[in-house]
Amino acid sequence: MRKRKTLNIAVTGLLLTSSFTVVSSASPILGERVYAETQALSANQVFINTLAPLAQASQERYGVLSSITLAQGILESGWGKSELTKKGNNLFGMKGRYNGNYVTMPTLEYVNGKWITINAEFRKYANWQESVHDHSLLFVNGVSWDKDHYKKVLDAPNYKVAAQELQNAGYATDPGYASKLINIVETYNLQQYDELYDSVSSESAVSGYAKVTTVSGNAVWSLPYKVKGTKLVGPASNYTNQDIQLVRKATTKRGTYYQFKQNGKVVGWIDQKALTLYDTEEYNKGFVARAAITTTAGHTVWTKPYNVYGRTQVGAAANYQKQEVKIEREAKTARGIYYQFSINEKVIGWLDKRAFTVYEYDSVVNEQKVSVDAQVAETDGHAVWSNAYKLQGITRVNAASSYANKDVKLDYKRKTQHGSYYRFAVSGKTVGWLDEKAFKMYDTVEYNKAVNLDAKITKPTSNAFWSAPYYSSGSKWVTSASTYANRDVKLIREAKTKRGTYYQVQIDGKIIGWLDKRAFKFYNQLSSNVVYSYPAIITTTAGHAIWSAPYEIVGTTLVGQAAPYHNKQVQLLRKAVTDRSTYYQFSVNGKTTGWLDTRAFDVYDNLETNKAVHLTGTVKNVTGNAVWSLPYKTIGTKFVSQAAPYLNKQAVITREAKTSRATYYLFSISGKEIGWLDKRAFANIK
CATH class of the missing domain: 2.30.30.170 (SH3 type barrels.)
Incomplete structure (x- = not known):
């Protein structure tokens, strides 16, 4: 260890940087947590990787060379294994107390040319970051008797000068202290950490995917690692084994970095060494062949070519050992060539080309007459x-x-x-x-029969006339349907195929060809047209119109709307029935007007006879009967009353009238004329 004059070092605060934050001693700081996970590295390199970010953060803020901080930390703590480091997180053998905290430890001191052991108080820190921070403040603040005591260490242009200035300032009593530090720096290439910032030598947009597979020693940054201005986004372990989308690639002296997205959102930059890049397909094309799966060891079936983004495992290739298959597609990646295969018309997945034996010839899968x-x-x-x-x-x-x-x-x-x-x-x-x-x-014609229909060609677009029903044997194009757009035509045959229904068309006695049913507007067929002489009143005009012939038969034209004839008394002349409805031809004041749907009319009975009689009778059957001002359902008749009030009354019958519906009597009771009543309401007629 070392001996120096009694120091009175006042710690003014804790180091806080944009990249690292002091946490409790029970929870290591991010750098320690990240780098301590690196099992593949040597213990020494793990120590360096853990301490380096703290040293560089201190260098950026205070100017203490990272190589010196690292070398002293290695030397003083025995690679972090010293009891002082374990008990007090004290990496640099700093004596005294830190915020009142200390541990007592035996220490060797070089005094008067020989080493002696003494017990001393050593500063106790919550974590390594506090230790680095306190160490840096020693160089910045100096000692109680000289604030510039370590100024030459801070001003040193390189680690060799800094190490010698440390020894000159009496940091340690060991006469070989500077040489030991320099040897550690050069043995472990620690001077590389003195260069704080990297610059991007190349950057480009990329399009690809990767899986985060090596998180130890890696983190996500706002810019490529060590580029000036970069900030920590989070540990790479947040994305362990997750798929990410790569959008940019940058190269610095330290390595290659990728900017990535997740769920469409840019996250940050990560070292390429943390990733397993998915392969891209150089091509993916149809390739049909008969083959057998003959080599399955070490092979797996995938939903896409192996290591292409989005592929998932279907199963072991051994499940299909010696099976004959059909190869559907071939794809090539940087890793190899892969075949997509099917069995019994079902696509199974993708398998390495080396698993197949491809046959020169096909075989017959099935056949039929x-x-x-x-x-x-x-x-x-x-x-x-x-x-x-x-x-x-x-x-x-x-x-x-x-x-x-x-x-x-x-x-x-x-x-x-x-x-x-x-x-x-x-x-x-x-x-x-x-x-x-x-x-x-060609389509098979299901039937082809004679018909007699009238129609108009109203939808000629995308339709044509053919010499036979479309797509049936012998069918040849005749002409576009637009040639006869809006023409009235006669349909003389109907044929049906799986594709549709077609009609053979005749115009002016000449057969034109066959046309799709959907091109036509069909006219109604007239099944009867007879004389029908009845009086009527037009009572319902909404939705009705008057036509020159029954509605929608060939040649019909519009005469006018029915509304002007509402409640008009008319004479019906003819009755016609079509496959749509029934229609009446009518006249007004002796002038033939046109044809109108039966639902527009209230039709009255014709009066066949109306003669004087001298009869008597009794009103007996009143149920369902009423008294009217004229014979029921003749023009001008009005309701008088129900028949019930006259039940069992003796009546004098003075007139008898007959209509197409029934016979009616005009009767009076007690000398007063009542009205007309159905003959069937009377009994005892004399």
Whole structure:
């Protein structure tokens, strides 16, 4: 240890920096907690890593070279293993009391040319940061008899000068003290810590992902570590084994650092050594082949190529040992080449290429007889083969382009690892096998029947006329539907396929072609149109209009709204029934007006006879009967009263009238005329 003159050192406060904060002795400061986790480093390096941030913070504030603080800490504390350090967090052998706190320890002193042991009071600190702070204040404040006692140490240009000035100032009685400090600095390259700030030599935007896997000795900073102005964001351990998004990359003399995001928010910068970078795909493309999984040791199946961001484990490759599979895709990363594979049409995952034995030929997965009409519509990249493509022993028959746009018959289908293939014939002669993607399959017509419908072409956009129902065998484009937009047409046939319903169209007696049902507005069909002579009153006009013919039959035009005829008495002339409703043709004051829905009318009965009679009778059946001013439901009739008040009354019947509905009597009681009542209400008629 050392001996010096009695010192009266007043500690004025604790060191507080932007990066480190003093905490209780039970909770080590951040630097100690972070670096003490480093199990892979030597114990000496762990000590240096723990003390270095404190030394550099002190150098930044007070000017004490970090290399000197580190070397003294190593020498005085025996790499932090001394009893004084363990009991009092005293790294530098500072004697006396600190805020009244001390520990008593035996110490060797070099006196009069020899070493002696004495008991002395040594300062006790709550943590290492307090110890470094107090040590720095000694150099700044000096001693009681000389405030500039250590000024040359602070002003020293390098660690060698500083070490010698420490010895010259009598910091220690050991005559080899300076040499020991210099040797420690150079042995452990401590002078590197005297350079407080780094500068960024390169910086660029990046796009990638990584996992935080090495947190010991690492932290997250507001700028790349040791760049001037950087501030601590938090320990790297806050992100242990978490995925992060990398957005920028910077290089300094100390290393490489990445700025990262989590949940879309920028967090800070972290040393590349803390990360396991995910691989990026150099390519990811379709690659179809038949293969077997033959080498599973050391391999795993993943949802994406291995070490690509977002991949998760599917299972051990051994689960698929010796199974025949279909390779779907191939991807390459810096780590290797990977295949995505499927079994029985189900995609399993990605596996290292080295796990597979890829076969030269495909096999038939399934096959079936078919009978399908088609057209060779896509020939680029296709050829006709003697069997399904990639099967062993196939030979090339011809270029697919030789059969471009030809109608063909498909009679056999084979599925292999590469796809589905059809055997086809032209004019009854078998040609060979062609990829299904080369064919346009015609639809099967479910039915094709005669109809007699009227319609208007109201939606010509994206529709066309075809020589047969669209996409059925023999169907050829005739013309755009817009050629006949808004034309009234006659539909003479209806056909249905899986794609839709189609009508064959006739205009002015000429067949044009087939058109999709959705292009038409259909007219109503007239099922009957007969004479219908009745008086009526138009009572409901809302939502009704008058037409030149029954509504929505071909040729109908608007005459006018029904509203002007509200409560008008009219004469009905004809009654027509369509598949939509029933309509009346009517006249007003002898002039034919037009057609109107039956729901607009209150229809009255015609009076067939009205003659004088001389009869008597008794009112007996009053239930459901009433007395009216005229025969019931004839024009002008009004309600007089219920029949009930006249039950069992003797009546004189003076007139009899007959309508299409019933026979009615005009009657009087006790010489007073009452009104008209249904004949069925009377009994004992004489």
